[in-house]
Amino acid sequence: xxxxxxxxxxxxxxxxxxxxxxxxxxxxxxxxxxxxxxxxxxxxxxxxxxxxxxxxxxxxxxxxxxxxxxxxxxxxxxxxxxxxxxxxxxxxxxxxxxxxxxxxxxxxxxxxxxxxxxxxxxxxxxxxxxxxxxxxxxxxxxxxxxxxxxxxxxxxxxxxxxxxxxxxxxxxxxxxxxxxxxxxxxxxxxxxxxxxxxxxxxxxxxxxxxxxxxxxxxxxxxxxxxxxxxxxxxxxxxxxxxxxxxxxxxxxxxxxxxxxxxxxxxxxxxxxxxxxxxxxxxxxxxxxxxxxxxxxxxxxxxxxxxxxxxxxxxx
Amino acid sequence: xxxxxxxxxxxxxxxxxxxxxxxxxxxxxxxxxxxxxxxxxxxxxxxxxxxxxxxxxxxxxxxxxxxxxxxxxxxxxxxxxxxxxxxxxxxxxxxxxxxxxxxxxxxxxxxxxxxxxxxxxxxxxxxxxxxxxxxxxxxxxxxxxxxxxxxxxxxxxxxxxxxxxxxxxxxxxxxxxxxxxxxxxxxxxxxxxxxxxxxxxxxxxxxxxxxxxxxxxxxxxxxxxxxxxxxxxxx
Numbered sequence: 001x002x003x004x005x006x007x008x009x010x011x012x013x014x015x016x017x018x019x020x021x022x023x024x025x026x027x028x029x030x031x032x033x034x035x036x037x038x039x040x041x042x043x044x045x046x047x048x049x050x051x052x053x054x055x056x057x058x059x060x061x062x063x064x065x066x067x068x069x070x071x072x073x074x075x076x077x078x079x080x081x082x083x084x085x086x087x088x089x090x091x092x093x094x095x096x097x098x099x100x101x102x103x104x105x106x107x108x109x110x111x112x113x114x115x116x117x118x119x120x121x122x123x124x125x126x127x128x129x130x131x132x133x134x135x136x137x138x139x140x141x142x143x144x145x146x147x148x149x150x151x152x153x154x155x156x157x158x159x160x161x162x163x164x165x166x167x168x169x170x171x172x173x174x175x176x177x178x179x180x181x182x183x184x185x186x187x188x189x190x191x192x193x194x195x196x197x198x199x200x201x202x203x204x205x206x207x208x209x210x211x212x213x214x215x216x217x218x219x220x221x222x223x224x225x226x227x228x229x230x231x232x233x234x235x236x237x238x239x240x241x242x243x244x245x246x247x248x249x250x251x252x253x254x255x256x257x258x259x260x261x262x263x264x265x266x267x268x269x270x271x272x273x274x275x276x277x278x279x280x281x282x283x284x285x286x287x288x289x290x291x292x293x294x295x296x297x298x299x300x301x302x303x304x305x306x307x308x309x310x311x312x313x314x315x
Numbered sequence: 316x317x318x319x320x321x322x323x324x325x326x327x328x329x330x331x332x333x334x335x336x337x338x339x340x341x342x343x344x345x346x347x348x349x350x351x352x353x354x355x356x357x358x359x360x361x362x363x364x365x366x367x368x369x370x371x372x373x374x375x376x377x378x379x380x381x382x383x384x385x386x387x388x389x390x391x392x393x394x395x396x397x398x399x400x401x402x403x404x405x406x407x408x409x410x411x412x413x414x415x416x417x418x419x420x421x422x423x424x425x426x427x428x429x430x431x432x433x434x435x436x437x438x439x440x441x442x443x444x445x446x447x448x449x450x451x452x453x454x455x456x457x458x459x460x461x462x463x464x465x466x467x468x469x470x471x472x473x474x475x476x477x478x479x480x481x482x483x484x485x486x487x488x489x490x491x492x493x494x495x496x497x498x499x500x501x502x503x504x505x506x507x508x509x510x511x512x513x514x515x516x517x518x519x520x521x522x523x524x525x526x527x528x529x530x531x532x533x534x535x536x537x538x539x540x541x542x543x544x545x546x547x548x549x550x
Contacts, residue, residue, distance in 0.1 A: 178418065181410070181418035184418075185407050187409075188410060189407060195389050195393050196390075196393055196463055196466075
């Protein structure tokens with residue numbers, strides 16, 4: 001008994017959850033499918049954001065930039081070059097990762113609000129650029145690009161489910177690793193970390209790039225799911241803000257906080273929107289304010305502090 | 316004089332109009348404990364920042380074990396074997412004591428954990444290993460900070476006011492540890508305002524004022540130096 005049986009129970013619980021999620025398309029209605037797809041997309045966004053910003057303390061306000069650029073590259077490959085979605089998605093993610101290495105090299109020297117604003121400017125600038133006549137032959141300009149990827153809803157669901165699992169697994173591994181500790185040391189005191197032999201520039205760029213890859217992959221799937229892309233949609237500031245709020249809600253810097261945040265947030269959003277369409281934004285705002293005031297470490301952080309969950313990095 | 320582990324050669328650092336260090340040169344002997352003294356603004360912390368690569372000198376060169384480190388990055392210098400602590404403690408507050416050490420160690424697998432445990436025992440903080448570093452007292456944080464440096468196996472350790480602001484018991488514990496480490500072969504440079512600490516613990520002292528070295532020698536000699544006393548105590 002004791003620790004072994006507890007571990008066993010957790011594993012059994014996870015196996016049942018996994019079996020349920022994988023078999024979901026066989027019994028679920030389209031409504032539930034779309035809701036779960038949305039939860040999984042936002043799980044990837046929130047976890048991906050948290051992986052870099054939650055650990056390093058560099059607040060990235062350019063999540064929509066990751067999503068938009070990768071979404072555009074993959075959508076154009078599918079629509080104009082007839083690439084199969086399976087190859088177009090990773091290509092979009094790969095493209096944004098490479099650009100992120102260059103951008104990270106330049107922008108990760110600046111801290112705090114300056115870094116945050118730079119990422120907003122980068123996102124807005126790219127949005128403008130993608131909508132101009134100059135790039136219209138490639139991006140189709142401001143009128144957008146509708147397309148059909150020919151992917152069944154169930155396959156799309158399994159794809160995003162797989163990505164969400166991979167993302168959570170990577171976050172789990174990193175947060176409880178030496179690399180994760182290095183990222184946290186950067187958040188705590190970057191200069192001290194540097195004089196203790198940590199190559200902070202390398203660690204930051206690596207985390208930033210990994211975050212861009214995972215979020216970019218999510219963005220590519222998101223655009224395929226919507227069958228449409230245009231600059232205002234792909235680089236929308238909401239795509240940056242929502243995952244950040246979800247992460248704060250669930251627990252910043254933790255492994256499962258963003259997952260919890262994305263899930264609960266999407267549900268609450270859905271219920272409020274369906275039941276109280278006119279008031280939902282106001283009620284939503286109220287809930288958020290209460291959470292930020294009374295649970296600054298998020299739900300997971302609060303549960304860890306109260307001893308409901310063990311205070312370990314693996315959760 | 317024995318072999319020099321650190322060589323500072325004609326180093327100049329300016330901040331705009333202010334000359335923080337003005338053609339400053341000295342050697343640190345391997346295996347010694349050297350005090351670095353001087354009034355506020357004399358350039359002591361700037362010197363530490365130059366040695367550890369946080370700042371770049373405008374002129375002059377710095378050598379560690381015969382190799383030039385002047386343009387190297389802070390993490391490279393740290394890995395070569397120069398460790399430092401800060402005047403204002405700079406540990407990682409929202410990480411546990413154990414994590415504070417693990418993040419620094421460069422060994423793989425179990426070896427790094429064992430080393431961290433050993434050092435936590437050494438600074439008598441093992442019992443608190445899973446607590447956040449922010450929960451420690453000021454003095455204990457200084458000990459943790461020194462343990463972090465030891466994780467790197469630094470041969471040369473720069474301490475910025477190690478004894479300031481901590482109770483006498485902990486202060487003794489800290490100085491005792493420094494002497495033990497010194498006997499094990501580590502070299503120390505200590506910035507300290509408390510002259511008693513310098514007198515009791517350092518074999519040699521270097522005095523700075525207005526970025527210039529104004530005196531150098533054994534502690535008993537240097538503390539009788541007229542120019543120094545004048546600068547230091549405004550006499």
